[in-house]
Amino acid sequence: MTVFYRRMPKMDYMRPDSLDQILDLLAEGETGQYKMYAGGTDIIPKIKKRIINHPQILVDLKGLKALDYIEYDEKSGLRIGALTTVRSVAHSLVIKEKFPILSQAADSIASIQIRNRATIAGNICNAVPSADSAPALLVLNAELTCISRDGERKILINEFFHSPGKTILAPHEVLKEIQIPVPDKNMRGLYLKLSPRSRMDLAVVGVAVLGTVKAGMFKDVRIGLGAVGPVPFRAKNAETLLKDFKIDDKIVNDAARTAASESRPIDDHRASGEYRRMMVEVLVRRGLKDIIS
Amino acid sequence: MEKKRIRFTINGRECELEIKPWQTLLEVLRDDLKLTGTKEGCGEGECGSCTVIMGGRTVNSCLVPAMEADNNEVLTIEGLSLGNKLHPIQEAFVEHSGMQCGFCTPGMIMSAKVLLDEKPDPSHEEIREAISGNLCRCTGYTKIFESISAASQAMKGRK
Numbered sequence: 001m002t003v004f005y006r007r008m009p010k011m012d013y014m015r016p017d018s019l020d021q022i023l024d025l026l027a028e029g030e031t032g033q034y035k036m037y038a039g040g041t042d043i044i045p046k047i048k049k050r051i052i053n054h055p056q057i058l059v060d061l062k063g064l065k066a067l068d069y070i071e072y073d074e075k076s077g078l079r080i081g082a083l084t085t086v087r088s089v090a091h092s093l094v095i096k097e098k099f100p101i102l103s104q105a106a107d108s109i110a111s112i113q114i115r116n117r118a119t120i121a122g123n124i125c126n127a128v129p130s131a132d133s134a135p136a137l138l139v140l141n142a143e144l145t146c147i148s149r150d151g152e153r154k155i156l157i158n159e160f161f162h163s164p165g166k167t168i169l170a171p172h173e174v175l176k177e178i179q180i181p182v183p184d185k186n187m188r189g190l191y192l193k194l195s196p197r198s199r200m201d202l203a204v205v206g207v208a209v210l211g212t213v214k215a216g217m218f219k220d221v222r223i224g225l226g227a228v229g230p231v232p233f234r235a236k237n238a239e240t241l242l243k244d245f246k247i248d249d250k251i252v253n254d255a256a257r258t259a260a261s262e263s264r265p266i267d268d269h270r271a272s273g274e275y276r277r278m279m280v281e282v283l284v285r286r287g288l289k290d291i292i293s
Numbered sequence: 294m295e296k297k298r299i300r301f302t303i304n305g306r307e308c309e310l311e312i313k314p315w316q317t318l319l320e321v322l323r324d325d326l327k328l329t330g331t332k333e334g335c336g337e338g339e340c341g342s343c344t345v346i347m348g349g350r351t352v353n354s355c356l357v358p359a360m361e362a363d364n365n366e367v368l369t370i371e372g373l374s375l376g377n378k379l380h381p382i383q384e385a386f387v388e389h390s391g392m393q394c395g396f397c398t399p400g401m402i403m404s405a406k407v408l409l410d411e412k413p414d415p416s417h418e419e420i421r422e423a424i425s426g427n428l429c430r431c432t433g434y435t436k437i438f439e440s441i442s443a444a445s446q447a448m449k450g451r452k
Contacts, residue, residue, distance in 0.1 A: 006336045010294055013314040013360040044317075044356045045337035058315075060361065087350075111426020112404065114338060116350040117357070199425035200339070 008047055009054040017063040019147070019176075025059060026172040027149040034059050036174065038083055039118035041110070042126050067176065072098065078180040082121040086133075087112075089120050099180060101210055105136035105191040111200050121175045124160065127167045127231065128202075134161070134232035135208035135224030136191050140180045148173040161231035184220065186212045188291045192283045196270075203227045204271045205279045209287025211242075218242040218251070221291070223284055228263035228276050235259035238284065247292050256285035299363040303328070304372025312359050319343045319354035321362070322369060330370035330399045334428070341427035344400035345369045351407050351426075370399035373406065382406055382444040391440030393431035400427045405441045414445055 016022050025034050035055035037043045046052045061067075067081040072094045080089065089095055090106035109115055109123065109132045123133045124144075134157075142157040146169060155168065162168050169175065189210030195201035206226030212219040221242045223235040238259040245251050265276035296311040303326065312321050322328045322345070331354060334342035338353045345354045346368040347361075373380035382405050385391065392398040401424055408415055408423035415423065420441050421434075429437060 006333070007320070008315040008317065008358075010313075011315050012294060013297070013358055015360070040358065041338055041353075041356055044358070048336065058358065060358070062361070110338075111341065112407075112423065113341060113344055113351045113353045113426045117352055199422075200428075 005048055005050055008044070009050070011047075011054050012057040013060065014057055015060040015063040017065075019064055019067070022059065022061065022064070022174065023147065023149050023172075026174065031171075033057065036061055038062065038122045039085065039114075041114050041118040042122065061174075070095065074182065076179075077182045080120060080178040080180075082175050082177060083119055084121070086115040086118045086120055086123065089133075090115060099136075099140060099183070101189045101191050101208055102133070102136045102140065102180075105132045105193075105206075105208065108132050108191065108193045108203075121178060124157070124178075125167055125169065125175055127161050127163075127165050129164055129229060129231060130203045130206060130227035131232060132191070132193060132203055132206055132226065135206045135226040137178065137180070138224035138232060138234050139189065139208045139210040139222040140183065141222075143179045143181075144175055145177040145179065146173050147176045152176070158234055161233075164230050183210070184212050186214070187220075188212070189222075190287060190290055192287055194279055194283060202270065205265075205276050205283060206232075207280065207283040207287055209284065209291060211288075211291050213247060213292055216247050218245050218247060218292075221255075221288070223255075223259055223287070225259065225263055225280060228265040228280055230264070233262075235262045235284070237262055242288075252285055252288045252292075255288060256281045259284040297360065299360060301362045301364060302366040304368060314358075314360055316359045317355055318345070318347070318352075318357040318359045318362055318367070321359040322354060322367075328369050328371050332396050332399060334396070339428070340397070340400075341404065341424075342397050342400045344403045344427060346403055346407060349407075351404055353426075368403070368406075370402060373402065380406075381447045382409065382441070385444035385447060386437075386440045389436055389440040389443050391432070391437045397427055397429040397431075401429065401437055405444065408441070409445055409448060413449060415441075417442070 033056050036059045038061045047054045068083040069081040070092050071079045086106050096103045123131050137157050144155045192207045193203045194205040208224035211221030226232040238255040242255050260277045260281035263280045265273040267273045297314050300309045332342040334340035336355045338356045343354045404424050
């Protein structure tokens with residue numbers, strides 16, 4: 001019999017105000033003792049539904065006010081702190097101006113209530129295949145600074161996702177900052193989200209296309225795909241096909257078909273794998289037509 | 294497990310109480326403070342019926358650990374009226390039949406409040422966007438859009 005839980009299990013709550021304290025907890029805590037959360041929009045329902053084992057202590061990261069920032073510099077690019085909400089990213093003027101594809105993706109997530117709480121860092125740390133910010137961050141070549149007691153390391157976003165719901169972060173490690181290099185100023189792109197409802201829905205297919213064209217040729221074109229594989233990924237074969245190729249309908253169609261063949265979607269109640277693959281072709285074609293128009 | 298003490302402002306009033314650290318804000322509002330205007334629908338952040346305003350922003354109170362309300366400011370549907378005088382948004386919902394069963398209404402009105410505070414004269418598209426996180430299974434939304442639109446007109450007239 002299915003049991004419906006609507007209440008949280010018994011656990012304690014703490015809200016440290018320094019990163020050091022959190023790294024100590026992670027390094028010294030026993031398995032299952034602590035669970036870190038930022039917005040909680042994903043983890044609270046999972047704990048309520050007993051999908052994940054509840055910790056002894058729920059650790060609220062929002063005490064780390066210093067990690068809520070969006071900073072942009074012409075040389076080093078964009079830096080987004082781990083506690084920056086999806087709302088802040090979607091509303092940020094500098095992101096709208098320099099990285100419109102990211103504000104588009106952020107704005108397409110769930111509802112206002114969720115965006116007010118959820119963080120971009122949390123969106124990728126959850127590593128669901130349909131995470132809307134992932135295809136955009138993939139094509140922007142985002143780099144992630146992760147930190148633990150052993151020190152900091154940088155991970156490229158295309159190496160970050162391991163499998164559905166799992167990243168390569170070590171158990172005692174947290175994501176601290178997302179960095180995005182300054183893109184070529186001629187770069188154009190968009191995030192296309194296919195979902196039955198226009199709001200408050202998960203992507204059936206998410207496609208981010210970002211690229212430059214010069215003198216009738218495709219230059220650096222990047223294609224990020226979400227919800228059509230175990231993890232969000234770049235359609236590298238389609239990208240290679242386009243590079244330095246003269247723009248015409250045939251190459252656009254070929255690249256779209258190639259991207260579709262690179263995807264490995266599953267069948268589920270949202271859509272069949274076959275439909276998803278066909279939609280990758282349609283959306284990649286649409287994205288490419290947009291950047292050459 | 295020990296109860297913990299939190300202090301916060303609820304509907305303009307200071308309040309201090311002891312809660313279980315695993316309670317959600319929604320549970321504290323309904324069970325401890327008996328503010329049952331805020332409803333629990335899905336309990337997992339999909340339907341928006343538990344929407345309240347915390348720190349000036351709408352949140353799904355079913356997803357907020359109540360401990361987070363400590364030192365914060367929370368506004369619920371009960372905090373909108375002035376004595377027996379309904380808030381203009383509430384009046385507009387009554388006037389324009391922006392509800393049928395009424396279960397989604399408190400959440401709808403809280404979302405509408407934040408919208409009208411930020412944009413006193415929203416477009417139809419902005420109204421739709423503002424309540425996209427609030428599900429209504431009765432009205433088909435048209436009456437809700439009309440109510441919010443009428444509220445924005447009424448509130449402009451008062452300023």
